[in-house]
Amino acid sequence: MKKIISNCLLLILLFMSNKGHAQQVNKSYDVVVYGATSGGVIAAYTTKKEGKSVLLIEPGKHVGGLTSGGLGYTDIGNKYAITGIARDFFRRIGQHYGKFEQWIFEPHVAEQTFLGYLNSAKVNVLFLHRLVSVKKKDGFIKEITIENSDKPGKSSYEIIKATIFIDCSYEGDLMAKAGVSYFTGREANNMFNETYNGVQLRDRHQFPDGIDPYKIPGDPQSGLLWGISPAALDIQGTGDKKIQTYNFRICLTNNPSDRIAITKPDDYDASHYELLLRYIEKKPAKDLGSFLKVDLLPNHKTDINNNGPFSTDMIGMNYAYPDGNYATRDKIQQAHESYTKGLLYFIGHDERMPLHLRELMLQWGYPKDEYMDNGNFSPQMYVREARRMKGEYVMTQANCQSQKVVSDGIGMAAYTMDSHNCQRIVVNGMVKNEGNVEEGGFGPYPISYRSIVPKANECRNLLVPVCLSATHIAYGSIRMEPVFMVLSQSAAVAAVLAIDMKKTVQQVDIKKLQQILKTNPLADNSTPEILVDNDDAAHVVITGIWATIHQKCYGPSAFTAEGKNDSIKSVKFFPTISKAGKYKVYSYYPKLNNGTSKTSIVVFDGKTKKELVVKESDIQVEGQTAGEWVDLGTYSLPSGKKSFVEITNKHADGVVVADAILFVPENK
Template sequence: MRACKTLLAVLFIHAGISSSPSYAISAKILETDICVYGGTSAGVIAAYTAKKMGKKVLLIEPGRHLGGMSSGGLGYTDIGNKFVVTGLAKDFYRRIGSYYGKFEQWIFEPKVAESIFNDYVKAANLEVLFDNQLIKVKKKGNRINEITLEHSKEPEATIVRAKVFIDCTYEGDLMAGAGVSYIVGRESNSQYHETINGVQLMEGHQLPDSISPYVIPGNPGSGLLWGISKQKLNANGTGDKKVQAYNFRITLTNVPENRIPVTLPENYDPRKYELLLRIKERDPWKSLKDVFIWSLMPNGKTDINNKGGFSTDMIGMNWDYPEAGYEKRAKIWKEHEDYTKGFLYFIGNDPRIPLHIRTEMKQWGYPKDEYTDNNHWTPQLYVREARRMLGELVMTQHHCEGKELVSDGVGMAAYTMDSHNCDRLIADGMVKNEGNVEEGGFGPYPVSYRAIIPRQKEAVNLLVPVCLSASHIAYGSIRMEPVFMVLAQSSAVAACLAIDENAAVQQVDVKKIQTILLNDPLADGSTAEVIVDNEHNDLIDIQGEWEVKKRGGYGPSYLVHDKKNGSPGIVRFTPRIVKNGTYRIYTYFPKQKNSSPKAYFTIHDGAGSIEKSVDLSAVQIVGQTSGEWVSLGSYHLSAGKKSYVEVSTRNAGGVITADAVLFVPEK
């Protein structure tokens, strides 16, 4: 049965968000409970959750693919701390792991990610509208009644009426069309009493000193090199409308039978890369990794990201994108594509590039088996930041650093407060990048429910888990794909509760959201896994001299013991098992210097004990992860607190860690 009721109507549609003129056409009307706009990773998870909770759901994607950046080349997952990845977001990375024969996996090929997002859609029997862009939002008071969509090829428009809407786009178009307050750019430090917002001239991803910005070095009359703005450098902490740079996360391959050569692209202009040549005159080439973060993916592929002062980021060329109409956005998008493809071609072919670098570049090409309907190029621009809602609460630097703590958390974040450069300009007569910030050193922190809902006076039936309410610098920490998925699942749960209770999203009881997420994290009624962390004081027993490490493990901390410096030690983890059954048990092994090559465990299943040794020297920790889960085997466990897992320092040949133990029910 179709999730939505279809009718026909003729109405007058105003362009609203698009830049095309008003026109009169026929339109079909779709009615649903929950409308999710944006088929990003967040959009798929939100729609899947709501459908599994028994609601009629319509998922709308302006493009042709699902998954956003997670299937668009960002295969080297930015995490911060796995502790924050919960529910269906965790399930996604488990499914990735299953594909590659592992428990979890955080680096992956784009086509694998997209296939998994498509699997969610199929499993929930979701209705998806592709190639549909929002052109109008209709409200009555503070309630969104309907939205109007325009198909890229069909003349008939579509009107969608829903009880609750969820905006999962990177741009926040539905939010903006609904008249919800938002900001683009950077706040001044003074606005929220922050220290690293606004203009920041730092050393990260910076150009070397003494690089002239002029076509003829030292001659202002010759004009500026391409990519250098005429903007004035304002004082640190000054707010403005500048947006951190976008780029493409590039998928290439060096597997000959799967490789398509990088050939001369459209609109190629080698003058765009003149600044790079000047940089490399000062700092000669060693390898491609001089100017790229060249992360390797499975099966001979890459996730290539920006690195250093001149790379794949098209700095200062995206400021108009967040609020632009579709035609202008397409133009900006194409300029980014031309720049990036041209950059790859330039490095592989320009005679001014050293031969050994050109040779290295030509070992790589576009993969035949990726993005097969888009000329093997990602269909997703990395829109790192666009609009940010001004909601019921604004997350700030103080929340990231733990100086302010919210009690209505519906997800967590942990990544460094990160901003790519926003401008490339002249400072003291030399060219400099401005806007890069990379400030971390804090643990996981909760993201408020009030940050994903608008002010009640503006919209009572809208949730915004992607363009959420956060300052520029706090958004830089929150804006990670796993976190977007977590917040999207929370949004879907809230939307369902709002419908069930006939309430505004602002009136939903957050404790109910938290309880549902805890008890049914996969939205399918299955038995939830149980985790015991070293910070669960009522579930662990510590014997011996263990040192608390605040960063680098699973969650806020982990324990380490160096037998040479203390008496023998034991840490016992006792789970609350809800249901009798077979559970696979895992222990988290963090990156740790001087680690013992082996660790010894005792697993008590409620009836007897089993001794287990684990070869830690064989554990490979890859990607941006703090560690890996290591299997201790499968055991039948009884309900209650009858079972436990102990890690001890006996026979230790180095440092022993005790962090977290996971109990996963086997189906």
């Protein structure tokens, strides 16, 4: 009895001594993924499918980050760059809507799809927990301490251990707390021999000349209108700590049965939108599209993004976000949410707005079936850029433009080098925005594995596929949600290799990593689909003279030929079939203004030729993409290089395109 009492007293003393300190919860995993963004979900899913234990930690209550948080009108650049499970995600979205693949979707459909991945792999997800501290030893993260996001404090602390950690947060908090060096803001152009970094006063999303910045027009003593900074304009290309602006991608609906009226926020201040009035007075707006980028999603919904000089971007109000504590970030996000809701209310209700614009705005409202636990408004602010790691390799403008091409690529990007504005200032007595850059015209390019790993002397068991190592302007091209998914899958496979080989992340065999990503792209050991692109010289035979285009195509280029003339021109695509069986065959069609209304295609299955005529009306190109896959049917194909698909100019009455052919095994 005395022994029992003694043990009870000992337990009480231990509890009292630990009260208010980190609770030693013995939880250990092969891999811990921090941040259930789109990339975080794919990283955790891949890890589990590769046979390792994994914990996915999410500070909020949702998965999918911005992909499920309103960005349903996907920024792509070039579909060729999106591979593996990321591409499979858009195929699953397509299945939901009755298509082969789809890149435009409702927020809740995206979240359901992400949850489908996690549930199928039985991934352990810890919601409402955020990072407190990181413990390192000899360059390795040994453990992290997390707390309950809803009830923060030492009493809610948990300690989590892992062999490898993957930071998939938009903020790079795990990376930063692990002592890994990073960039914020914009580098000067001369730092990496760039031309689009640093201060950029340009003409896109810009106020026209003549818009007065002062509360009383012409009177500097009256003070600046809300949202205008008194800062002076620095020399073009100068580096600084300013952050490109954030916003919300807004999901609204005009379906009366699903619509909730847009009401006035509690902290509404109409003076915050004075510049919009001055802008449309200078440049009258025909419709809402003059200052809101309204892209349509299925079922009468929208993905609204910034458009023009005064829109949903809350310029210059996020500088403290990247390195801010949780309270600071919450305050910034709340300010952005209030600004956005106030803007929508202002457009629809302020009597100074033109009547036709008010009437158009009042047709829209918040959808009842989206974000039902967050007042029908997205919980995910668009953090376009926060911290960027200073890793083993820094991706720069030269990589985007293929002036430098890395050999250790573990994913591709293809989007325009894109930066939203960073500040709103006075230039020559007029209001101007500064920081917007949109420079493209290049094809898909590889992203270095070394850009997702820290320097070896800083941390040896951390991968950072979201806040990766890139300059501000290169990150502007890479920072697309599908690319984050691709890089996060690669990070997960690298983590598994590091564990199996007992290596640091810097010592991972890149060629083996690349091979796994190629031969097991879905991490489920299914037969990979086969892509034959027109640029694959060993698999393409050309008859006649074809021109080459580099825009609106799948991959680096596409072949084009004029309509039928005296000679038939053709391009034959020969797949190498490693496993005989049934394959669904697709042809990719870029949307051209002068394209033929009908294309002749021959499919040869090794025994029989089948001629098809694809009509232009059969090609349903989604609004934000340059082309679409068209189903050519299902065929039993022999192993080897015995079958082909031939595109010809026979029957053509316009430009014929030969771009890419896809062979999808039915057992996939």
